[in-house]
Amino acid sequence: MTFTQGKASDTPFVPATRPFLAAAGEAGNAPRAILLGLPFDGTVWFRRGTWKGPDAVREMSDSLETYSPRLDRALDDRAEALFADLGNIWPDAQGPSGAGDFSEEVVARYLEKVESAAAGLFRSGALPFAIGGEHLVTLPLVRAAAAQFPGLTVMDFDAHTDLRDDMEGRRLSHATVMRRILEVIAPGDLHQFGIRSGTRAEFELARRGVGSFYETVGENPKNALPRLWGRPVYLTIDIDVLDPAYAPGTGSPEPGGCTPAELFEALYLVAEEHRRGKLRVVGVDVVEVHPDLDPTGITAIIAAKVVREALLGLA
Numbered sequence: 268m269t270f271t272q273g274k275a276s277d278t279p280f281v282p283a284t285r286p287f288l289a290a291a292g293e294a295g296n297a298p299r300a301i302l303l304g305l306p307f308d309g310t311v312w313f314r315r316g317t318w319k320g321p322d323a324v325r326e327m328s329d330s331l332e333t334y335s336p337r338l339d340r341a342l343d344d345r346a347e348a349l350f351a352d353l354g355n356i357w358p359d360a361q362g363p364s365g366a367g368d369f370s371e372e373v374v375a376r377y378l379e380k381v382e383s384a385a386a387g388l389f390r391s392g393a394l395p396f397a398i399g400g401e402h403l404v405t406l407p408l409v410r411a412a413a414a415q416f417p418g419l420t421v422m423d424f425d426a427h428t429d430l431r432d433d434m435e436g437r438r439l440s441h442a443t444v445m446r447r448i449l450e451v452i453a454p455g456d457l458h459q460f461g462i463r464s465g466t467r468a469e470f471e472l473a474r475r476g477v478g479s480f481y482e483t484v485g486e487n488p489k490n491a492l493p494r495l496w497g498r499p500v501y502l503t504i505d506i507d508v509l510d511p512a513y514a515p516g517t518g519s520p521e522p523g524g525c526t527p528a529e530l531f532e533a534l535y536l537v538a539e540e541h542r543r544g545k546l547r548v549v550g551v552d553v554v555e556v557h558p559d560l561d562p563t564g565i566t567a568i569i570a571a572k573v574v575r576e577a578l579l580g581l582a
């Protein structure tokens with residue numbers, strides 16, 4: 268697979284009109300991280316629109332500098348870019364308005380396409396960073412990561428448990444994604460932060476059955492991290508972990524969430540442990556940005572900053 272931006276003819280990627288932060292320079296042959304957009308929200312029935320998330324995050328990345336004062340690193344420190352933005356993997360069934368056939372077979376086929384592309388990225392040794400899309404897109408990424416990295420653990424920042432076994436009969440849904448992930452990794456290897464919404468059954472399962480389960484963020488990632496030492500880590504950030512006051516542009520906002528500062532502190536902490544070799548982050552995603560519900564663009568800007576800080580801290 269070639270990582271040269273805009274030349275994706277032998278891949279399922281369609282180049283983005285405008286790559287993230289103009290991809291901060293020329294991509295080399297072996298960028299340390301790969302950005303990919305997953306413009307999919309085919310299992311959402313209420314207020315669809317997160318499929319527009321990847322390109323909105325790219326567009327709003329224009330408001331950011333390439334330099335992070337906190338990390339004292341810049342995306343364009345080297346002549347060759349730290350990362351390449353490969354563009355989007357589109358659902359075959361989706362038209363330009365977002366409408367399409369999202370039967371369970373079509374959804375499963377899209378997830379297989381993403382998993383196959385992700386497997387190639389994990390094999391390349393680069394750090395894949397995905398932008399959703401609904402949270403279900405995390406499933407194929409975790410499946411591909413687990414195949415490549417035995418003993419994979421998952422850190423999930425989210426407002427919702429996503430532990431239903433099915434949603435209105437569908438086993439593949441944004442509301443079931445963590446339950447499906449528990450079929451891929453050991454339940455004790457799922458660590459959830461900021462969770463404040465779900466059914467009683469989901470909360471009972473989470474409280475007795477997953478590795479860490481915290482209803483807030485705060486200092487909890489710090490408390491949980493020793494349980495991840497020595498392990499490969501997949502990091503998934505549902506933007507609705509943030510309070511809707513900060514990040515209104517998301518499909519299922521849930522009051523009582525954390526501040527952006529708490530989320531960034533958690534990210535810096537994980538990055539520091541990664542750089543010290545305490546654990547190894549092998550993949551990251553940020554999901555559930557809904558541009559139509561984000562009149563000022565702030566939710567997409569926060570997501571873009573998560574992407575930048577994660578690229579600088581982890582790649």
Ligand SMILES: [Mn+2]
Binds near residue numbers: 426505507519
């Ligand atoms: Mn959520």
